[in-house]
Amino acid sequence: xxxxxxxxxxxxxxxxxxxxxxxxxxxxxxxxxxxxxxxxxxxxxxxxxxxxxxxxxxxxxxxxxxxxxxxxxxxxxxxxxxxxxxxxxxxxxxxxxxxxxxxxxxxxxxxxxxxxxxxxxxxxxxxxxxxxxxxxxxxxxxxxxxxxxxxxxxxxxx
Amino acid sequence: xxxxxxxxxxxxxxxxxxxxxxxxxxxxxxxxxxxxxxxxxxxxxxxxxxxxxxxxxxxxxxxxxxxxxxxxxxxxxxxxxxxxxxxxxxxxxxxxxxxxxxxxxxxxxxxxxxxxxxxxxxxxxxxxxxxxxxxxxxxxxxxxxxxxxxxxxxxxxxxxxxxxxxxxxxxxxxxxxxxxxxxxxxxxxxxxxxxxxxxxxxxxxxxxxxxxxxxxxxxxxxxxxxxxxxxxxxxxxxxxxxxxxxxxxxxxxxxxxxxxxxxxxxxxxxxxxxxxxxxxxxxxxxxxxxxxxxxxxxxxxxxxxxxxxxxxxxxxxxxxxxxxxxxxxxxxxxxxxxxxxxxxxxxxxxxxxxxxxxxxxxxxxxxxxxxxxxxxxxxxxxxxxxxxxxxxxxxxxxxxxxxxxxxxxxxxxxxxxxxxxxxxxxxxxxxxx
Numbered sequence: 001x002x003x004x005x006x007x008x009x010x011x012x013x014x015x016x017x018x019x020x021x022x023x024x025x026x027x028x029x030x031x032x033x034x035x036x037x038x039x040x041x042x043x044x045x046x047x048x049x050x051x052x053x054x055x056x057x058x059x060x061x062x063x064x065x066x067x068x069x070x071x072x073x074x075x076x077x078x079x080x081x082x083x084x085x086x087x088x089x090x091x092x093x094x095x096x097x098x099x100x101x102x103x104x105x106x107x108x109x110x111x112x113x114x115x116x117x118x119x120x121x122x123x124x125x126x127x128x129x130x131x132x133x134x135x136x137x138x139x140x141x142x143x144x145x146x147x148x149x150x151x152x153x154x155x156x157x158x
Numbered sequence: 159x160x161x162x163x164x165x166x167x168x169x170x171x172x173x174x175x176x177x178x179x180x181x182x183x184x185x186x187x188x189x190x191x192x193x194x195x196x197x198x199x200x201x202x203x204x205x206x207x208x209x210x211x212x213x214x215x216x217x218x219x220x221x222x223x224x225x226x227x228x229x230x231x232x233x234x235x236x237x238x239x240x241x242x243x244x245x246x247x248x249x250x251x252x253x254x255x256x257x258x259x260x261x262x263x264x265x266x267x268x269x270x271x272x273x274x275x276x277x278x279x280x281x282x283x284x285x286x287x288x289x290x291x292x293x294x295x296x297x298x299x300x301x302x303x304x305x306x307x308x309x310x311x312x313x314x315x316x317x318x319x320x321x322x323x324x325x326x327x328x329x330x331x332x333x334x335x336x337x338x339x340x341x342x343x344x345x346x347x348x349x350x351x352x353x354x355x356x357x358x359x360x361x362x363x364x365x366x367x368x369x370x371x372x373x374x375x376x377x378x379x380x381x382x383x384x385x386x387x388x389x390x391x392x393x394x395x396x397x398x399x400x401x402x403x404x405x406x407x408x409x410x411x412x413x414x415x416x417x418x419x420x421x422x423x424x425x426x427x428x429x430x431x432x433x434x435x436x437x438x439x440x441x442x443x444x445x446x447x448x449x450x451x452x453x454x455x456x457x458x459x460x461x462x463x464x465x466x467x468x469x470x471x472x473x474x475x476x477x478x479x480x481x482x483x484x485x486x487x488x489x490x491x492x493x494x495x496x497x498x499x500x501x502x503x504x505x506x507x508x509x510x511x512x513x514x515x516x517x518x519x520x521x522x523x524x525x526x527x528x529x530x531x532x533x534x535x536x537x538x539x540x541x542x543x544x545x546x547x548x549x550x551x552x553x554x555x556x557x558x559x560x561x562x563x564x565x566x567x568x569x570x571x572x573x574x575x576x577x578x579x580x581x582x583x584x585x586x587x588x589x590x591x
Contacts, residue, residue: 041509044344051496054346054484056507058500066377070511076373078514115521149252151349151479152508153517 002094018087026068083114102129181353187475194572197311201458205304206341237293303328323404336432336489345481352520354472362561403552407455407568409561424497466502
């Protein structure tokens with residue numbers, strides 16, 4: 001079991017990540033990622049074979065950097081006007097801690113307000129966090145939307 | 159404008175103008191379900207979704223609930239997914255494999271061929287004709303190159319007659335696979351608050367990409383420049399693409415290879431060599447570079463380069479679901495197929511790069527049309543050198559709305575056709591005759 005300090009540290013890290021996303025400070029969010037990051041939003045199920053199944057997103061750092069730029073591009077129609085988002089992060093569990101890599105699970109309730117519609121997205125997030133001299137960095141993030149087997153419309157950077 | 163009869167429906171569509179009510183009026187949407195979706199051939203699945211005996215798929219198209227089952231002899235059974243007893247939805251899974259379907263309410267059980275096999279307390283039933291209480295079949299099911307279509311009308315032209323000039327592009331889908339078969343994976347699903355026809359039109363509309371998709375295209379063009387310098391991307395066509403209106407509302411837009419294949423970078427040398435062994439080098443290159451949007455009216459869109467198909471599922475006049483099935487090319491390497499699935503996913507998903515822009519446009523068009531501010535929508539964009547070729551197909555080059563005009567000719571044909579061939583032998587709720 002993780003120490004109280006470690007638990008607190010990780011929760012604060014995830015709250016900070018959520019705050020950056022909510023404020024659309026995507027370029028600062030990129031700085032939380034490792035260069036070899038893998039970011040995955042599975043399609044239709046909680047898991048899957050990344051190459052054999054369709055995905056909603058599976059991206060490396062370069063693709064995420066392009067995604068961040070596109071999300072901030074004022075000529076991007078899907079961001080017109082930019083969606084307002086609110087993240088509620090809870091149920092933070094440090095599942096495993098070894099060799100400077102933490103496996104963390106968290107529940108996220110994401111609200112997205114877009115075109116006068118408020119959508120709720122309950123999410124299970126799975127992280128692998130790497131310890132660096134400059135604090136924790138995200139080496140892996142899986143975003144499991146429980147509605148990923150339903151038709152979806154437009155998702156923000158989560 | 160109020161709609162009293164099919165004659166009135168005919169007045170909503172002119173040669174190159176369409177009345178806004180075809181997108182916004184719930185009564186017209188109801189007519190579309192009965193007259194167009196209820197009578198034409200609608201796409202329901204690809205063979206590879208249910209390959210083995212006992213495999214099933216359920217789906218929903220507006221109010222219709224469908225149950226598609228692979229029979230022991232390899233044929234397809236297609237039924238309303240409704241228990242013949244009290245009408246409960248019978249099967250609740252999207253895909254699976256089973257020998258029988260048992261209703262959760264009173265336990266009536268149906269074999270894969272729809273026959274009623276088990277009725278609890280049947281000895282106490284009086285006057286129940288068991289053979290007459292099998293699952294209600296969809297009147298006609300036919301397939302072409304593995305694409306399975308259904309018609310709710312017991313009579314009418316055959317699927318092959320209906321597909322007509324579109325058949326050779328379904329042949330192309332198969333010919334591009336080293337083992338001459340494609341295999342679908344589980345779909346990516348999106349939806350939008352707009353009429354189903356907005357998606358069909360959008361798929362043949364090459365007027366919008368440079369504007370609507372400017373944000374993502376500018377990134378793509380930059381990537382191409384970094385990779386290939388200033389070499390022309392569409393060497394074969396000099397940058398022009400070809401649009402063919404194939405009749406029956408079907409159409410194709412041929413982007414003449416090059417650009418997309420380079421951008422996507424899915425097809426490797428091994429793929430080309432394998433195809434060349436069967437088809438020769440020149441043909442293999444043509445197959446590899448094929449870059450075509452195919453529309454099989456009214457509900458199937460096919461992307462030849464990315465190797466996916468999309469099924470349009472109208473929910474209501476202003477709500478539409480689209481399921482996109484990435485497909486593998488059977489016999490191609492894992493890296494080719496991984497790239498195809500990846501590219502389709504990122505093209506269409508709700509967090510993808512391209513389709514999200516279109517969904518925004520659909521939502522806003524529906525809202526704007528719903529205001530009633532404009533009555534007639536012009537489809538007056540004509541391509542270059544538009545002509546009818548020896549096959550009787552309307553051909554043009556460059557950007558054109560010919561395909562959309564073709565879609566509305568077919569729309570008007572179904573919407574105004576007499577209802578004498580009893581669209582719904584099994585559909586007791588049809589209200590419009």
